[in-house]
Amino acid sequence: KVGEVATEKGINAYVIGGFVRDLIIGRKNLDVDIVVEGDATELARAFAKKIMGKVHIFDKFKTATVTLSDGFKIDFASARTEIYRAPGALPEVDTAPLKKDLFRRDFTINTLAVKLNGREFGKLIDFFNGLKDIKEKKIRVLHALSFVEDPTRILRALRFAVRYRFNIGKHTEKLLKIAVRKNLFRTVEGKRVYLELKHIFEEDNPLRIVNRMEEYGILKAFSPRFIWNRKKRDFFERIRKIVNWHKLTFNKHKANYSILYFAAFLESLPADEVDRLLKDFSVPDDEANLIKNLIYRGRQLAVKLERESFSNSELYEILKREKEEMVLYVAARTTKEDLKHRLLEYLKEWRDLKLVITGNDLKEMGLKPGPLFKKILTELKHRVLDGKVDNEYDALEEEVK
Numbered sequence: 096k097v098g099e100v101a102t103e104k105g106i107n108a109y110v111i112g113g114f115v116r117d118l119i120i121g122r123k124n125l126d127v128d129i130v131v132e133g134d135a136t137e138l139a140r141a142f143a144k145k146i147m148g149k150v151h152i153f154d155k156f157k158t159a160t161v162t163l164s165d166g167f168k169i170d171f172a173s174a175r176t177e178i179y180r181a182p183g184a185l186p187e188v189d190t191a192p193l194k195k196d197l198f199r200r201d202f203t204i205n206t207l208a209v210k211l212n213g214r215e216f217g218k219l220i221d222f223f224n225g226l227k228d229i230k231e232k233k234i235r236v237l238h239a240l241s242f243v244e245d246p247t248r249i250l251r252a253l254r255f256a257v258r259y260r261f262n263i264g265k266h267t268e269k270l271l272k273i274a275v276r277k278n279l280f281r282t283v284e285g286k287r288v289y290l291e292l293k294h295i296f297e298e299d300n301p302l303r304i305v306n307r308m309e310e311y312g313i314l315k316a317f318s319p320r321f322i323w324n325r326k327k328r329d330f331f332e333r334i335r336k337i338v339n340w341h342k343l344t345f346n347k348h349k350a351n352y353s354i355l356y357f358a359a360f361l362e363s364l365p366a367d368e369v370d371r372l373l374k375d376f377s378v379p380d381d382e383a384n385l386i387k388n389l390i391y392r393g394r395q396l397a398v399k400l401e402r403e404s405f406s407n408s409e410l411y412e413i414l415k416r417e418k419e420e421m422v423l424y425v426a427a428r429t430t431k432e433d434l435k436h437r438l439l440e441y442l443k444e445w446r447d448l449k450l451v452i453t454g455n456d457l458k459e460m461g462l463k464p465g466p467l468f469k470k471i472l473t474e475l476k477h478r479v480l481d482g483k484v485d486n487e488y489d490a491l492e493e494e495v496k
């Protein structure tokens with residue numbers, strides 16, 4: 096459909112990058128990037144109108160996003176060199192603007208394009224041997240200065256290498272090592288590094304990516320005091336299991352999983368170093384506070400729960416005001432299996448426990464609504480949690496007496 100609209104308007108449009116890469120590899124990808132040789136916003140508007148979708152225009156950058164109901168998100172961007180073309184000029188016949196646009200990208204595997212309009216619909220455009228590199232399972236940069244230009248690509252290289260089980264090309268690896276040795280991360284805005292770290296922690300297996308970061312000396316570049324040892328790796332592995340459990344168990348309760356890894360990542364650093372990194376990475380206040388909470392209060396909470404044995408109802412009272420992330424973090428942090436199980440049980444069963452008995456039942460028993468109501472119901476709930484109740488009505492009568 097985008098192609099039809101582009102053809103009508105006589106504009107060249109291509110789907111590019113990650114979507115094409117994943118199409119060839121066979122991985123699900125709901126983010127479609129379209130590059131237009133011309134005004135992307137015009138095409139996006141016309142397309143949205145045709146499919147009656149929602150369009151969001153960013154005039155400053157000449158980009159637009161159309162969101163489809165089935166989860167697909169289509170981004171439209173103008174190939175840079177085309178934006179200021181004189182009005183009325185003939186549409187470009189050659190693909191120079193597209194090529195220039197693709198040349199700015201990180202790796203060859205991300206430079207494939209498929210033409211969407213005209214007679215060449217569906218044609219694969221491959222200026223930089225991306226297809227060959229996908230087949231050979233290689234991550235390769237497009238030119239020798241790539242990591243200097245943008246050191247966050249170092250993190251992207253490791254992320255893609257682990258995700259697709261690709262190797263980093265020999266030459267690319269050499270360039271990567273030089274970039275790390277020169278500590279080029281210092282030249283990047285911390286915010287961008289943080290974003291890439293977050294992407295890493297959103298992957299299925301961050302542990303393997305951080306292992307690679309350690310291997311290349313990237314952790315030490317962030318902080319010389321970074322420790323990446325067996326204990327940390329086990330912690331990451333436990334987080335992964337708990338995140339998977341949580342994803343499978345709930346639709347309703349959402350959690351920020353990447354932040355669990357991020358807190359675990361920073362945990363062994365001294366407090367002033369944690370603060371420095373959060374500041375350098377320009378982590379937004381709410382996230383920084385949650386991370387620090389997980390690290391410090393999470394530690395206290397884990398110690399407390401490991402040390403004393405609490406009844407179910409006591410555990411319920413301790414946890415009920417805690418964020419989802421905190422309960423998950425403590426469950427991942429502890430190596431005590433029984434504590435972990437009880438925390439997960441809390442998330443799965445206890446916190447949503449609904450009594451059969453309601454306030455109405457109390458009214459019928461001739462009680463007046465008020466603080467006492469809540470007290471009775473809470474007490475009853477505690478007793479149910481502690482397995483002391485066979486029949487709620489009997490228990491209630493006992494309680495009221």
Ligand code: ATP
Pocket residue numbers: 112113114124126128199200201202205206245247248
């Ligand atoms: P994912 O599957 O993780 O979303 P993606 O390739 O779609 O992978 P994005 O971060 O959404 O990744 O980036 C979209 C495209 O923009 C990429 O295909 C890549 O070519 C390009 N890109 C992103 N970041 C950079 C960068 N730092 N340098 C060069 N190109 C980049």
